[in-house]
Amino acid sequence: MSSTLDPAAPSVGATARQPLGAARPDYLGTAVKGVLFACAAVSVAATLAIVASLLPPTVSFFRQIPIREFFTGTLWAPGFANASFGVWPIVVGSGMVVVISLSVAIPVGLASAVYLSEYAPPRVRQVIKPLLEVLEGIPTVAIGLFAFLFLRPLAETVLPFLPWQGPFSIGVAAVAVGLLIIPLVASVSDDAMRGVPRSLREGAYALGASKFNVTVRVVLPAAISGIVAAIVLAASRGVGETMVVLLAAGAGRPQLSFDPTKGVQTITAYIAGTATGDIPTGTLTYDTIFAVGALLFAATFVLNMIAVRFVRRYREVYD
């Protein structure tokens, strides 16, 4: 009896509702709950379907190609007469995209976030924050075209002493990817910094610290897990970005190269470039797409789990 009147019971929604002897069982309610659960289960089914579609062709791929060759080989030439399946060239391509795009997006995105969170007058913030959110929605095809037709020629004009060749450049593509992920870095870091309690800032001001010192020595360290989460999420976006690299870095014959002025193929560009035609199921080419896709899925899965961890940590500390 006393438990039904317990004032400490949660007061949110149905958890607080206790049966007072219902006239008839709520069949509708039970049915609705079942249907809604089924809706929520669809997203789990989607993940399982991704795994289920990647696994069999990947297994079939590794039956034909030794795992050793895949992970240690430095020549990626599937579909050629004497095919070779060393994955390193396209992994290096994706790695370069991540490193270069992050070196653009971290300083620029973080500076924007610090400004918006700590320095901007409320009016300015009210304009710039939504503006960044809207710009975050620019389709990647548009950014890819911009990189291919504008940034690449511009790069050659500005830096004529570099050995540019052909219409593609992975460095230019990566800078464009950096542009693409700036709003992501900015908005997640901004959220993290605004989550830092005012009392921490006020405590530092009370001890005589300047605005600069409060920002750099109090707010940034306090928001570090959220900022790390932003960077990890951005890295995951960079690995998975397809259209920009497909348009601006090329999908031609892959080569192991660390030269950002060259066109280098990435994991995503290989998948998109190869799977565009109608490839018969069960062929080695078809299996290769899935094996490479499994590698991509695994890489982004690990990055996303790390990001979820970091986000949870800062929420736990300050919420």
Add this chain to the structure above:
Amino acid sequence: MSQPTSVTPRGRGAQLATAGARDATSSIFTPPPHDDRRADAVFRALLYLGLTVALTGLASIIIWALVVGGPRVNLALLTAGPSTIDPGSAGYRTAILGTIYVIGGVVVLILPLGVGSAIYMEEYADRSKWWNRVIDVNIQNLAGVPSIVFGILGLAFIVRGPLSLGFVAAAGSLTLALLVLPTIILSSREAIRAVPPSIRDGSLALGATQWQTIRRQVLPAARPGILTGLILSVARAIGEAAPLLLVGATVFVTFDPRFFSDGYSTLPVMIFNYASRPQEEFRLLAAAGVIVMLGLVLVMNSFAVWLRNRYEQQLSS
């Protein structure tokens, strides 16, 4: 000095103590004031620089498209069919129709699925049960899966395999719906969570069942937030090209598409198609297509962000 008294516990005495502490510590720890001011100014300048780079970088994409593709924009761009031979008279007619079909399918799929999932997670799910935590983590993870992986899923599961729809618009719809499902679920959840518990308690206290409460109180109150999520998801789906490359949207369609048969293409895929041709005229055509797509997507995003901000202000006031 500017400390609100509610933070300092004991009024005037504490204020004096704070002032003393500040004087003492500032002389010990901080460098001479003019150095501090210089660091502050440099830092501030760097922040302005970062924000300027971010905004001009993103805005230059729009400006570039307008300058390069602008002269090519006319009514025929929307109504003329595609051509591989004559870029001067080619347009996006079939691609726009394809986008309408594919996106129509996406809306029909994600609205019930997304809102249903969000209601379940916020109103019914018991967080102490492991399967509900699995659903929660899974949605967060699904939101970070690269779009091209959804293309692989579409190729193996929807175009072929269990569903075997073939390379048709319906396959594109299903693939994109799964891709943007996490977006609409996460924003609908936020909208439902923002409805004050007192509204639910009031309804339940008057004898409404839980489902009546959700349908007549919670959902109407959360509607603007859900609409925001829907618009953002649809805008994202409109601009998405990578997964559609794998589920058959690259065909050069010269006839008006249908939903469950025939080939199809969409606006961003068609832009990609034209952009990969070597002739200059086709690239201008691609840039003109970007203007159409950007116009559509940016207007939708602006409306969604405006709607959400207005709604948040209403809730907080």
